[in-house]
Amino acid sequence: MKEQLYTIPVNDAFDKDTECPLCSMRETLEEEAIAYTLGPSYMEEDVRAVTDEKGFCPEHLKMLYNNQNRLGLALILNTHLNKINRDIEHLMKSQPKISSSSIFKKKAANNEIADYVDKLKTSCFICDKINDTFNHYIKTIYHLYKTDPNFSKKFRDTKGFCIDHYSLLYKNAPNYFHGKYLDDFIAELNSLYMNNMKRVNEDLEWFINKFDYRYGDEPWKEAKDAIPRTMLKTNSINL
Known part of the structure; x- marks a missing residue:
């Protein structure tokens, strides 16, 4: 079974002390994808062809920039921008000449460029790379839960999941x-x-209480990091 190849990273994530092991898995995949994109792979023609085609979402482009390999990023963006310019220039030239009265033809011609840009805005090389492996991780979770008693115990001993990944596990379970x-x-x-x-x-409420003078001498308990843990639970943000 192919999913068994992913048992190590899945087990490692569920061994961590985290509010959502799936967020932990995804964060690791993201770090690996950033490193891969700006590693030796960006000089490979087949990889560059895909990055030229797909580009990057705003969040991952920021992460690539913060990686500090500015030359690598410049080379990737250069060929990506070249492709965008060629494609849009081709669409411009391929538009039929239309009169001001040909409103429907004009809209159809304009839509070709708009559709191209809209598709580009929803495309990301790194998102696709992460999602492909992450989907295998999800399958592995179900497989291990069903076949490995040690893992099913780990599952029960977790601190739960963020809203998004709880929904994901719930939705796919019938499969x-x-x-x-x-x-x-x-x-x-x-x-x-x-x-x-x-x-x-409850930790968040206690955090709030600690700003009330009546609770000034009370211990913080587990509340000091309640805000970032809540952000992870509600929005999958791992600070």
Whole structure:
């Protein structure tokens, strides 16, 4: 089974003390994808052809810039920009000459350029690279939960998941479990999610209380980092 190839990174993520092991997995994939993009691979013609075609989303372009390999990024952006200019110039030249009265033809011609730009705005080499492996990780989670008692215990011992990844695990579960197995998994997933979201919210409320003079001498308990942990739970932001 191909998913077994991913058991090590999945187990490693579930071994971590984190509010969402799936966020941890995705963060590692993101770091690896950034390093790969600005590593020796950017000199390979087949890789450059894909980065030229797909480009990058704003967030990952910022991360590439912060990586400090400015020459590598400049080379990648240079050929990417060359392709964009060639493509748009071709679309400009291919537009039929139309009169001001040919409003429908004019809209159709303009839409070709707009559609090209819209497609480019939703395309990202790094997002695609992350998502491809991450989808295998999700399959591996279900596989290990079903076949490995040690992993199913790890699953139960986690601090739950962020909203997005809870939803992802919930939505895809029927593709891997049926009948009682599905009911048991969903019940366990729901319990993990809700109990830990309530725990984090209690920590957040205690954080707020600590700004009230009446609680000034009380211990912080687990509340000092309640804000970043809440941000991870609600928005998958890992500070």
